Amino acid sequence: MSFQTSSREAGGVTVLDLEGRITLGEGSALLREIIRRQLSGGHTKILINLAGIIYMDSSGLGELVSGYRAVKGQGGEMKLVNLNKKVSDLLQITKLYTVFDIHNNEAEAVASFGANS
Amino acid sequence: MPSKPQRVELVLETLLESIALAEEVGVCMAATVGFNEDDQYKIGLSVHEGVMNAFQYGNEQQREKKIRVVFELLQEKLVVRVVDQGCCFQLEDVPDPRSEANLMGDSGRGVLLMKAFMDEFAVEVAQGGGAEVVMAKRYPAPVRTPGSGRVKASKAVRKKRQG
Numbered sequence A: 001m002s003f004q005t006s007s008r009e010a011g012g013v014t015v016l017d018l019e020g021r022i023t024l025g026e027g028s029a030l031l032r033e034i035i036r037r038q039l040s041g042g043h044t045k046i047l048i049n050l051a052g053i054i055y056m057d058s059s060g061l062g063e064l065v066s067g068y069r070a071v072k073g074q075g076g077e078m079k080l081v082n083l084n085k086k087v088s089d090l091l092q093i094t095k096l097y098t099v100f101d102i103h104n105n106e107a108e109a110v111a112s113f114g115a116n117s
Numbered sequence B: 001m002p003s004k005p006q007r008v009e010l011v012l013e014t015l016l017e018s019i020a021l022a023e024e025v026g027v028c029m030a031a032t033v034g035f036n037e038d039d040q041y042k043i044g045l046s047v048h049e050g051v052m053n054a055f056q057y058g059n060e061q062q063r064e065k066k067i068r069v070v071f072e073l074l075q076e077k078l079v080v081r082v083v084d085q086g087c088c089f090q091l092e093d094v095p096d097p098r099s100e101a102n103l104m105g106d107s108g109r110g111v112l113l114m115k116a117f118m119d120e121f122a123v124e125v126a127q128g129g130g131a132e133v134v135m136a137k138r139y140p141a142p143v144r145t146p147g148s149g150r151v152k153a154s155k156a157v158r159k160k161r162q163g
Helices: A028-040 A058-073 A085-093 A106-116 B016-032 B037-058 B109-117 B155-162
Strands: A004-010 A013-022 A045-056 A077-081 A101-103 B006-013 B066-073 B077-083 B120-125 B131-138
Touching: A004 A028, A013 A028, A013 A058, A013 A106, A028 A058, A045 A058, A045 A085, A045 A106, A058 A077, A058 B037, A058 B109, A077 A106, A085 B109, A101 A106, B006 B016, B016 B037, B016 B066, B016 B077, B037 B066, B037 B077, B037 B109, B037 B131, B109 B120, B109 B131
Parallel strands: A013 A045, A045 A077, A077 A101
Antiparallel strands: A004 A013, B006 B066, B066 B077, B077 B131, B120 B131
8 A cells, every 4th residue: 555645634733644654765755745845834733643554664764753853943843643553663662752742542632732832 | 484494585676666575575484484464564674674775775776786685494583684785884883763862863773673673683794795684583482282282383374284
């Protein structure tokens, strides 16, 4: 399954729904482009919904970090929601769970943006 | 596990498609010898990372250079070798991406995942001077039924015998 994405608004937060694989050449470049596009449109509260992600490699992890840096650089926030076990394990192994604000449910994740701003 | 050692060798062009192809073969080899789905995923991702490393850093995306991937089914473990035609690297030079200084950086995660998912991991100098990533995973222990002392074949092995 190739990488697909769509965006929507929820409570003032831009939710990016990702599906498929985030790997070198497959999803990484597209993810970078989508985050940059949101930022250039003035959307700086970004929630990445990983519910549909079935596979991610180190390049995909790097792209999440790069996106996080870009959002932070513009004074915004980027959070993650709905990680499956595989993605969650990758974040544990690489200690990236200490970088990202990770949530299990979307409503709670959206509300947390308000709480921090 | 195989009754005698078996070996499969792939010689791949330095292309993005080669990464997925090698991974697919790795998963198939792992399934053949009875690794469960979780271990098949871990072996597949490790092969993916090894070949991606050769594609990006070893052969620097130069299509004419080859990536050699060797799978060996030995008596007690599956060994994977990924050989590139670039310059070899020292494992100690790869930054630990978990350290405070490198956490937000871009390198070291692929090596970290291979180390985490496989039982053995090393980087050697290949014959042509490139890097040879060598990793291995021991076969799963046979499941014993309580009290009987009988060895129960894993689900993957049973499937193979039936199919």
